[in-house]
Amino acid sequence: MRSVSVQFRPWVTWPGKATPSYDRRRGQFKSRWMQTRTLLEKELWHLGAKNVVIEMDVEERYIRRDGLPYENAKPNTPGVILSFDSPHGPLRYPCDTYADWQDNIRAIALALEALRAVDRYGVTKRGEQYTGWKALPASTHATMTTEEAGRVVAEASGRVLHMILLNRQAAQEAVRVAMHHTHPDRGNGNNGDSFTRVQQAKRVLEAHHGGVL
Numbered sequence: 001m002r003s004v005s006v007q008f009r010p011w012v013t014w015p016g017k018a019t020p021s022y023d024r025r026r027g028q029f030k031s032r033w034m035q036t037r038t039l040l041e042k043e044l045w046h047l048g049a050k051n052v053v054i055e056m057d058v059e060e061r062y063i064r065r066d067g068l069p070y071e072n073a074k075p076n077t078p079g080v081i082l083s084f085d086s087p088h089g090p091l092r093y094p095c096d097t098y099a100d101w102q103d104n105i106r107a108i109a110l111a112l113e114a115l116r117a118v119d120r121y122g123v124t125k126r127g128e129q130y131t132g133w134k135a136l137p138a139s140t141h142a143t144m145t146t147e148e149a150g151r152v153v154a155e156a157s158g159r160v161l162h163m164i165l166l167n168r169q170a171a172q173e174a175v176r177v178a179m180h181h182t183h184p185d186r187g188n189g190n191n192g193d194s195f196t197r198v199q200q201a202k203r204v205l206e207a208h209h210g211g212v213l
Contacts (some may be wrong), residue, residue, distance in 0.1 A: 004044040004052055006037075007067035007212060011055030011081055011198050018079060019096045027103040036106045040082075043112040049084040051201055056080055056101060068213050080104045082137060088127040092135035149204035152197050153178045168209040175202050175213045 031039075036127065044052055056062075062073040064157040079096030082105070095104040118129045144152070146165065153171070156178035163170040175198070182194040206213050 040109040149201035152201040
């Protein structure tokens with residue numbers, strides 16, 4: 001079985017209503033993180049998953065250059081969102097039931113295992129059990145062009161547009177500065193929308209430069 005590449009990213013907004021902290025459960029799983037990763041990658045492989053992303057409520061500095069979180073990553077909230085492309089269409093699984101982010105990933109992995117069992121026992125023929133998890137189409141404002149993404153980052157970072165578009169290292173540095181300047185914690189009333197725009201621009205520039213920035 002081949003391994004499946006998983007990229008971690010900070011999430012911008014939580015889909016729907018978040019579970020209140022007082023309603024979150026303590027972890028009922030005794031598995032270690034490596035076991036959870038193995039189970040998740042196995043289920044994603046069986047699903048033919050591609051472009052796998054796990055979004056966490058962390059700052060960009062807690063994500064390593066290879067797209068994995070540092071061991072000391074400290075999410076603001078434990079919710080995670082698993083998204084990937086599959087033969088059933090783009091799928092999206094948010095979970096914030098548990099008080100620890102690793103437990104939430106474990107819960108999603110176990111849910112994928114259970115959903116695959118439905119196919120295994122012949123209950124469905126066309127993967128109908130995945131219908132409720134199909135990702136919503138991207139909103140129109142998220143489909144910015146590469147040049148528009150570069151301008152968003154350039155304006156927020158004060159860096160030169162053509163260098164952001166031409167040089168991956170320059171783009172990486174500009175994105176880092178832009179995210180720092182627009183982060184909601186800086187107290188600017190407009191920072192929520194600006195930070196969201198920079199996050200969207202970052203993804204477009206990642207596709208343009210062919211790698212995580």
